[in-house]
Amino acid sequence: MLNIALFGAGRIGQIHAGNVSLNPDCQLKYIVDMNHEVAVNTAKKYGAQAVSIEEALADSDVHAVLICTITETHADLIERSAKAGKAIFCEKPVDLSIDRVDACLEVVKTQKVPLMMGFNRRYDPNFSHLKNTLDSGDIGTVEMVTISSRDPEAPPSHYIKSSGGLFRDMTIHDFDVARWLLNEEPVSLYATASSMTSEHVKEAGDVDTAIITLTCKSGKMAVITNSRRASYGYDQRVEVHASGGMLTVNNMPESTLSMATEKGITSQKPMAFFLERYAAAYRLELDAFIAGLSVGVENYPIGEDGRKALIMADAAVKSIATGQVQLLTFD
Amino acid sequence: MLNIALFGAGRIGQIHAGNVSLNPDCQLKYIVDMNHEVAVNTAKKYGAQAVSIEEALADSDVHAVLICTITETHADLIERSAKAGKAIFCEKPVDLSIDRVDACLEVVKTQKVPLMMGFNRRYDPNFSHLKNTLDSGDIGTVEMVTISSRDPEAPPSHYIKSSGGLFRDMTIHDFDVARWLLNEEPVSLYATASSMTSEHVKEAGDVDTAIITLTCKSGKMAVITNSRRASYGYDQRVEVHASGGMLTVNNMPESTLSMATEKGITSQKPMAFFLERYAAAYRLELDAFIAGLSVGVENYPIGEDGRKALIMADAAVKSIATGQVQLLTFD
Amino acid sequence: MLNIALFGAGRIGQIHAGNVSLNPDCQLKYIVDMNHEVAVNTAKKYGAQAVSIEEALADSDVHAVLICTITETHADLIERSAKAGKAIFCEKPVDLSIDRVDACLEVVKTQKVPLMMGFNRRYDPNFSHLKNTLDSGDIGTVEMVTISSRDPEAPPSHYIKSSGGLFRDMTIHDFDVARWLLNEEPVSLYATASSMTSEHVKEAGDVDTAIITLTCKSGKMAVITNSRRASYGYDQRVEVHASGGMLTVNNMPESTLSMATEKGITSQKPMAFFLERYAAAYRLELDAFIAGLSVGVENYPIGEDGRKALIMADAAVKSIATGQVQLLTFD
Amino acid sequence: MLNIALFGAGRIGQIHAGNVSLNPDCQLKYIVDMNHEVAVNTAKKYGAQAVSIEEALADSDVHAVLICTITETHADLIERSAKAGKAIFCEKPVDLSIDRVDACLEVVKTQKVPLMMGFNRRYDPNFSHLKNTLDSGDIGTVEMVTISSRDPEAPPSHYIKSSGGLFRDMTIHDFDVARWLLNEEPVSLYATASSMTSEHVKEAGDVDTAIITLTCKSGKMAVITNSRRASYGYDQRVEVHASGGMLTVNNMPESTLSMATEKGITSQKPMAFFLERYAAAYRLELDAFIAGLSVGVENYPIGEDGRKALIMADAAVKSIATGQVQLLTFD
Structure with missing residues (x-):
């Protein structure tokens, strides 16, 4: 059973949260959202906990993260998650700047973590x-x-x-x-x-x-x-x-x-x-x-x-x- | 080249007349219609002649008749055409009375002429x-x-x-x-x-x-x-x-x-x-x-x-x- | 939040169980199945308990039952559930005999409980x-x-x-x-x-x-x-x-x-x-x-x-x- | 009744010939084709005459020409027909050279004859x-x-x-x-x-x-x-x-x-x-x-x-x- 941390519990985040609950091989452990109420409610619904980015990444029991936040934060979250050794699913795009993308993917490569892009x-x-x-x-x-x-x-x-x-x-x-x-x-x-x-x-x-x-x-x-x-x-x-x-x-x-x-x-x-x-x-x-x-x-x-x-x-x-x-x- | 006599030059008769002209193996020789003007105009259009039923059936050069008149006349025209030895195409029905149909088909059988029904x-x-x-x-x-x-x-x-x-x-x-x-x-x-x-x-x-x-x-x-x-x-x-x-x-x-x-x-x-x-x-x-x-x-x-x-x-x-x-x- | 008892956890029962979990206004409380292992596993999956018919019907916290057992048992289960005052959802048919159906529906009428038939x-x-x-x-x-x-x-x-x-x-x-x-x-x-x-x-x-x-x-x-x-x-x-x-x-x-x-x-x-x-x-x-x-x-x-x-x-x-x-x- | 001269009685020419016969306002008067036998047979079928280009264009009773010949001849035939004062229908293209097209259309313009292109x-x-x-x-x-x-x-x-x-x-x-x-x-x-x-x-x-x-x-x-x-x-x-x-x-x-x-x-x-x-x-x-x-x-x-x-x-x-x-x- 893989433990998942969800970053961003907006419209798309909610969809992924529901789909995690339907998949028998994984479960939501943490919900991270700038809007604390949204995070708490979503966590409650799926038996997870509302935490900070740092807490989620610090837990060695978290196998993977789902990045569903606003575009501007993607590259940064990918890098931090990669450095924490997490497998990463990220909604498109990595970033709107190709230079930023290149730098980010270099980190992923160095950390040797899986990164799936949400080309649904x-x-x-x-x-x-x-x-x-x-x-x-x-x-x-x-x-x-x-x-x-x-x-x-x-x-x-x-x-x-x-x-x-x-x-x-x-x-x-x-x-x-x-x-x-x-x-x-x-x-x-x-x-x-x-x-x-x-x-x-x-x-x-x-x-x-x-x-x-x-x-x-x-x-x-x-x-x-x-x-x-x-x-x-x-x-x-x-x-x-x-x-x-x-x-x-x-x-x-x-x-x-x-x-x-x-x-x-x-x-x-x-x-x-x-x-x-x-x-x-x-x-x-x-x-x-x-x-x-x-x-x-x-x-x-x-x-x-x-x-x-x-x-x-x-x-x-x-x-x-x-x-x-x-x-x-x-x- | 088969010579055709058309009985009835109304809506359906006109369609058959046009189709005869498109078929390379037959041609309209006679047009019969109660409305003389319609008969004449149709005959003119297709290089045929407007005649009476009797004249059409009496011509031994007529190989086949197309019966496109009103229902009430079908059985009678079939019988007369059969007795004149013509091949017959008739719009449905032979008649609305099954007894009349039986009698009519008996004539067709006796005369040994082909009879096609217009089940288009x-x-x-x-x-x-x-x-x-x-x-x-x-x-x-x-x-x-x-x-x-x-x-x-x-x-x-x-x-x-x-x-x-x-x-x-x-x-x-x-x-x-x-x-x-x-x-x-x-x-x-x-x-x-x-x-x-x-x-x-x-x-x-x-x-x-x-x-x-x-x-x-x-x-x-x-x-x-x-x-x-x-x-x-x-x-x-x-x-x-x-x-x-x-x-x-x-x-x-x-x-x-x-x-x-x-x-x-x-x-x-x-x-x-x-x-x-x-x-x-x-x-x-x-x-x-x-x-x-x-x-x-x-x-x-x-x-x-x-x-x-x-x-x-x-x-x-x-x-x-x-x-x-x-x-x-x-x- | 309505508490549901599921009678029969076969193919159709499983579908209803899943749908109960998707509905925010109800939850599975009991699973009843002749096959105890199936009952236990299904109960586990949905946070319910595997019990007997008697236990399920005796619990006044159960608002409704879903009857998904074999046809032969439908009428009997409807009657027992009605007498226990439960709202009833039953897969078709009530019974294959119209006399049995009449008798069963009389009980439902007397007990004044809702009965929905599964005409999906x-x-x-x-x-x-x-x-x-x-x-x-x-x-x-x-x-x-x-x-x-x-x-x-x-x-x-x-x-x-x-x-x-x-x-x-x-x-x-x-x-x-x-x-x-x-x-x-x-x-x-x-x-x-x-x-x-x-x-x-x-x-x-x-x-x-x-x-x-x-x-x-x-x-x-x-x-x-x-x-x-x-x-x-x-x-x-x-x-x-x-x-x-x-x-x-x-x-x-x-x-x-x-x-x-x-x-x-x-x-x-x-x-x-x-x-x-x-x-x-x-x-x-x-x-x-x-x-x-x-x-x-x-x-x-x-x-x-x-x-x-x-x-x-x-x-x-x-x-x-x-x-x-x-x-x-x-x- | 408009009289038509058909230039070219190949595949497309035959189609136009048939369509002329279906149109009540025009009739084929002349058929022109390099293959004399094709011209004669087509003429026979539609009650027309097989003639040369010159003869067709010289007849003042010809109102319009249909140019269905090979591409290389289009511009020339358009010009000759225009100078003869005929209305022109021409299969595409006028010519494969834009200079030749320009010259040809200038003639059409000067002669003030209608020219329809066959953009069917x-x-x-x-x-x-x-x-x-x-x-x-x-x-x-x-x-x-x-x-x-x-x-x-x-x-x-x-x-x-x-x-x-x-x-x-x-x-x-x-x-x-x-x-x-x-x-x-x-x-x-x-x-x-x-x-x-x-x-x-x-x-x-x-x-x-x-x-x-x-x-x-x-x-x-x-x-x-x-x-x-x-x-x-x-x-x-x-x-x-x-x-x-x-x-x-x-x-x-x-x-x-x-x-x-x-x-x-x-x-x-x-x-x-x-x-x-x-x-x-x-x-x-x-x-x-x-x-x-x-x-x-x-x-x-x-x-x-x-x-x-x-x-x-x-x-x-x-x-x-x-x-x-x-x-x-x-x-």
Whole structure:
């Protein structure tokens, strides 16, 4: 039974806490949150204790930490946890600065602790079904990956301002999915973007609509389309064209009800947002982290995956700024 | 090149006339219609002549007749055409009275002329694809056939009154499809029906909503659901459950456009009515008639199929009247 | 916080136990199971105690019992629990004999305790979405309900033999759904059935393929199609035709992946069986029971619903035996 | 009744000939083809005459010409027809050289004759339904257009070599659709491409897989994905994201049959290729040409549309060659 310390008991932290309780091989020992009441209540619910970061890291019975705090604190918490010898699960990103990421991952490497990044989409049952089918070879070799990724609506201004912008905040998930499905590092990136959907995004100096093209040395390519606003709900689809045909993952509707009237046949919108669509993914992601710790193999997205996705996001920002294609180097 | 005489140049007659012109192996020689102007105009369009029934049947160069007149005249025209030695295509039904049908088919039998009944649904590319798949054995042996058949709206009162009622007018097509797909004669029939959708249908003493169950000796069964009104359009679907799985034919939408908004995802209604949905079926049906004449084989629905469908319709009427299950005998 | 005693910790009992732990307003206090080890382990997992029926019912702190034992024990446990003043949730059926059911429900009535029957399909999010839409009036008044209900494969012989037969074991759920959606009691029933899919079902004297038609006084009607074997998986669909159009609930696929190759476009089969398809329904069903107890209103399927569904199943058995339509009386 | 001269009676010429015969407002007067036998047979079929180009253009009773010859002859035939005062319908492209196109269109302009380019996709009922819905304003203002366009397999080497390459031969249709749906001229273009699907395409120095991104001044954008090979058939889909939601046009399947087995649910592939998918589009395109001549309004794709699509194709070629984004100028 692995003992877990949860850092951050906000929206995402609560989801991970629930999933820890569903996993028979681990349990929550400590809850750390700046808001003491939240920490105490969460601890109570799961039979854990509300403590400070220092106390949690000092306990040699804690095997792993889940970092679900605000972005600004990630790199610091990763380093402190690594130095305390804890296995680490961290929500993306490590940091918005690639230099800070590099320094942080160096500490992780030196401390030789496992670090899983929360690229939860790899654990969505639909996407993992697609990936497994690709890996089986049944559809031949990949030629093109297309990713449609749209949020139902833009986050509020204060979030936008500290988010690092569309590419580092939202597209970063798509960059990871693209790398995962291409199974080859892209060598160039081109992005075009505009602010069309949300006045407050434009005012914050960010973009909300984008197309990003990735090219690999082998000739494989990928395209990501993004929007911060889809009136019909959270749009998360993937198409993979391969030598043997096409694999498609569609959205999951709120229900399978459809209504046929003189106006047409109306079916349900996609599940509202990531908490609904990726509920299973969050659970399976945690299971993968725990299973990986048990067998000592990191067969999940690691710090390096987070770093590469950030490099791609930075390149997209530069592509927009210059209007030019960017070469990608991950070394 | 087969010479054709068309009896009746109304809505359906015009469709067959157009299809004759598209078939390279036949041509319209004569048009017969009570409305002389219609006959003349149609003849002009297709390079044919407007003549009387007598003139058309007297011409030994006429190989086949297409009977597209009103129901009341079908049996008489079949008999006269048979006695004149013509191959006959007749829109359903032969007659609304089974005794009249029996007498008429006796004449056809004596004269040894081909008689094809216009059960056009067998030639719908979707239904024939299903039938061919069944016949291939790929899905095993049939266990249950379910037929959904709904008109967009009830015909006007005068039509209802002379139609023979829901079962003889509308369900008769479904009875033929059921026999065709079961590939075994049903031995009993139960129908329940009511007048729910159209006040004028009720006033005409007819029903507009029905469920009919058919049972075969082998244990195979079928169910037909009917309505005279489907606000979402002409609903023509079939499901066949077999030992190896399920075959389904869905409606054909007006277009493949769908619109996703905050209200849901709306796709198009089915094609409006039989002229649209069965446009290809009418064409392929005529081609089958002509091809059958060419090779001398009646591999299409014949008079006996029309007779059996009428026997089933009569049984449905009796089932409603008595509230009881009816045994079916076709001898 | 309501204290719950669970009677029966088998497959279904485990599901309810898990759902109790997810509901913030109740907790498991006692586990009763003939297999002491199972009882002890389950009790341990949920912080409960393994006790005897007598002990559980004797504790005045127990507010409600969940009866998840074998069918033969249901009526007896309901009576004992009622006499002990406990609120009761019972898996269907109360009993396979209508006389026993009547006697049992009389006891419940006398004791004035709540009794919820486990007709879980009413809590499937897809079906309840359909029902809510019907109740909203947006689609007008109901005219016809069609229910497709197929199991992936027949249960083993020993199950079949003690099941009460297809209609009392499997169709009983569909009878409840039909009554719920028709919102009017049917007055007659006709069933046709055969043994086509599973040799051992035939040997057990049961049927595995059936069509059941229900007619209401208002003219509304319903049809249920059943099979004990659907190679493509658990098939649970509903269509409701109403004056304003059609509502349809389709199956939920295992994932939204589809594969397009030269052989066609292949999407996923429906979720494997009831544990997968109705996972959410089981959870929401328990929540409804607990919520109903909290507010003192039985807005869920009660004993009388179980009784009426059994009367319909008995009528279906008689319809098959006699080949005749059966009148339904629920008084 | 407009008299038509058909130049080129090959595959596409035959389609237009058939559609002329279906249009009540025009008739074929002359057939011109290098293969005299083809010309004679086609003329015979439609009651026309097989003549030379000179004869056809010299007849003042010829109102319009349909140019369906090989690409190399288009510009010359347009000029000669224009000088003869004929209205012109020409299959794309005017020419593969932009200079030649400019010169040719200058002649058309001077002669003031109508010139319709055969961008048939605008007349596909699915795409025109989408366009009409956009124009209605029901879905708000366009933000992003995504076009999926894949051929079932690459054409043979000799075709590839004289085709002008993927962008001028195949993508040119997509460029026209993009401009039509964006309703604004793009100002920059980026293309990435590779040879992945067909060895003989690579040997011919052409590409077979491509992603092309277009950006407009307003911030609207479009992405086109292409492949010369889709094992699942001719893939022709469009998605438009607008302020009010998303419009989607899907492929038309060969039939609506689906088969559910233990392997999944298999539906039919898209219609095989352009002759099937765009059969209705070819007919409606010709109707639009004839209707436009009747009312004297060119509300169809004109020479300038052909020119702009070619400029975009040239820019795509340059983008591939340089690896850089290309600015688009149409003046």
